[in-house]
Amino acid sequence: xxxxxxVAARELRSLFVSPVAYVVMSLFxxxxxxxxxxxVASFNARVLQLRQFxxxxxxxELNLNDHLxxxxxxxxxxxxxxxxxxxxxxxxASEKSNGTQELLLxxxxxxxxxxxxxFAAAALFVALLVGLVGVFPGLLFVYGDPELGKTxxxxxxxxxxxxxxxxxxxxxxxxxxxxxxxxxxxxVLLLFLLLLxxxxxxxxxxxxxxxxxxxRWLSTGDHFQDLMEGLVDTSDLVYFVVVIGxxxxxTKAAVESVRWR
Amino acid sequence: MIEARGLSKRYGDxxxxxxxxxxxxxxxxxxxxxxxxxxxxxxxxxxxxxxPPTDGSAEIAGYDIFDDALAARRSVGYLPETxxxxxxxxxxxxxxxxxxxxxxxxxxxxxxxxxxxxxxALADVRNRVIGTLSKGYRQRVGLAQAxxxxxxxxxxxxxxxxxxxxxxxxxxxxxxxxxxxxGDAQHTIILSSHILAxxxxxxxxxxxxxxxxxSVDATMEExxxxxxxxxxxxxxxxxxxxxAARSAAARGANGEGGS
Numbered sequence: 088x089x090x091x092x093x094v095a096a097r098e099l100r101s102l103f104v105s106p107v108a109y110v111v112m113s114l115f116x117x118x119x120x121x122x123x124x125x126x127v128a129s130f131n132a133r134v135l136q137l138r139q140f141x142x143x144x145x146x147x148e149l150n151l152n153d154h155l156x157x158x159x160x161x162x163x164x165x166x167x168x169x170x171x172x173x174x175x176x177x178x179x180a181s182e183k184s185n186g187t188q189e190l191l192l193x194x195x196x197x198x199x200x201x202x203x204x205x206f207a208a209a210a211l212f213v214a215l216l217v218g219l220v221g222v223f224p225g226l227l228f229v230y231g232d233p234e235l236g237k238t239x240x241x242x243x244x245x246x247x248x249x250x251x252x253x254x255x256x257x258x259x260x261x262x263x264x265x266x267x268x269x270x271x272x273x274x275v276l277l278l279f280l281l282l283l284x285x286x287x288x289x290x291x292x293x294x295x296x297x298x299x300x301x302x303r304w305l306s307t308g309d310h311f312q313d314l315m316e317g318l319v320d321t322s323d324l325v326y327f328v329v330v331i332g333x334x335x336x337x338t339k340a341a342v343e344s345v346r347w348r
Numbered sequence: 349m350i351e352a353r354g355l356s357k358r359y360g361d362x363x364x365x366x367x368x369x370x371x372x373x374x375x376x377x378x379x380x381x382x383x384x385x386x387x388x389x390x391x392x393x394x395x396x397x398x399x400p401p402t403d404g405s406a407e408i409a410g411y412d413i414f415d416d417a418l419a420a421r422r423s424v425g426y427l428p429e430t431x432x433x434x435x436x437x438x439x440x441x442x443x444x445x446x447x448x449x450x451x452x453x454x455x456x457x458x459x460x461x462x463x464x465x466x467x468x469a470l471a472d473v474r475n476r477v478i479g480t481l482s483k484g485y486r487q488r489v490g491l492a493q494a495x496x497x498x499x500x501x502x503x504x505x506x507x508x509x510x511x512x513x514x515x516x517x518x519x520x521x522x523x524x525x526x527x528x529x530x531g532d533a534q535h536t537i538i539l540s541s542h543i544l545a546x547x548x549x550x551x552x553x554x555x556x557x558x559x560x561x562x563s564v565d566a567t568m569e570e571x572x573x574x575x576x577x578x579x580x581x582x583x584x585x586x587x588x589x590x591x592a593a594r595s596a597a598a599r600g601a602n603g604e605g606g607s
């Protein structure tokens with residue numbers, strides 16, 4: 088595991104000497120800003136509406152965390168669902184098309200050095216994007232009084248959801264030599280992940296509650312929700328560790344499989 | 349330095365390499381000769397630890413490729429057929445990265461990189477991005493990558509393919525230099541080629557591989573003393589004349605002992 092930082096540093100370096108990192112970061116900032124402004128506008132509209140109707144109970148319940156930041160985090164997790172595949176698609180696929188896979192596998196590196204190194208690089212870059220997400224609720228602290236704990240727990244949720252995306256992207260990239268295929272596989276898997284709660288409804292309808300529960304548990308949705316409500320629960324953290332770990336294990340198997348053929 | 353014992357590689361029913369054994373001593377330069385698809389690359393990939401053999405084993409600098417995999421890989425410098433380059437990196441950063449993953453200690457790294465760049469005449473382009481270099485330069489970067497950790501064993505897969513005659517000469521000169529270097533700088537080299545003149549020019553020993561089997565293993569001197577040119581040998585071995593191949597193989601085996 089000594090070489091995880093070596094592999095990660097090279098990966099990050101390549102990301103930042105190419106335009107990819109900057110394009111992703113600037114486009115993402117624009118999108119995040121847009122979503123945030125729209126969120127603030129609709130929050131304002133809601134306040135005005137409730138005032139007009141003199142709905143004091145509802146107005147008292149209205150708060151920045153649940154009615155603005157949570158929506159913002161939610162939409163950011165969907166925006167990142169589109170971006171992360173673009174970040175991870177080349178991680179392993181490009182090593183294969185460049186022929187550099189032969190260098191890695193004939194060097195005194197373990198497969199885990201390679202897999203963790205690449206995951207770490209993408210995870211760090213994504214953490215940077217999530218940091219950008221965090222700037223916007225940060226602004227609210229200047230003009231309002233959201234709960235700090237809840238805001239940070241939600242941000243942690245966004246980060247963990249994105250790392251889950253990254254681990255899935257790693258796996259997809261490791262099973263193909265084409266970056267486009269890597270992108271598409273990741274994208275489809277992530278959409279599937281997003282739709283799992285809906286799919287689990289089919290299980291309820293089909294009278295298989297155990298399966299429905301399993302599918303619901305597998306989806307990031309409920310775990311993310313807990314974090315956005317400020318609940319940092321061990322069981323939710325375990326969920327993320329299990330899912331990320333499983334995909335990295337699959338990635339390791341895929342990288343190693345060159346040797347089995 | 350290199351001990352191959354019954355190396356075989358099968359993909360399902362297809363036998364790519366069949367029971368190849370040989371041994372290469374310190375400082376030897378051995379040419380792997382054979383038509384395309386004969387199993388040269390597969391044999392090299394097994395020696396470097398990229399592919400595990402289906403059968404048999406090998407030792408590199410005294411390390412078993414299975415039991416001491418990391419130590420064995422540390423002892424090999426490998427230039428695959430397409431140099432394994434990251435086009436977006438600079439020459440300097442790339443060779444430095446390879447030095448790091450090949451376990452060159454931190455203190456010696458800068459010196460190791462400088463020496464490799466110097467030997468491959470890359471000092472002038474060290475800050476250039478690899479993607480902008482010509483093919484000859486890229487090949488040299490590939491070589492620099494292979495020698496940066498001063499491995500005792502160098503395995504070069506078609507090191508001159510696709511280069512122009514001047515570049516070919518440069519690379520050949522460099523290989524000769526690497527084999528001649530005294531002490532630590534002396535490398536044991538296996539290189540593959542299907543260019544007979546090239547093997548004749550730089551190798552002192554030839555291993556001919558055909559259809560996955562080793563059919564000849566002899567030093568250039570032995571071949572010359574028997575009055576056989578490499579060309580005639582190659583033509584006969586690969587011409588499908590099985591009987592001639594067998595007898596030549598037997599003669600080749602008798603003539604062994606250069607290592």
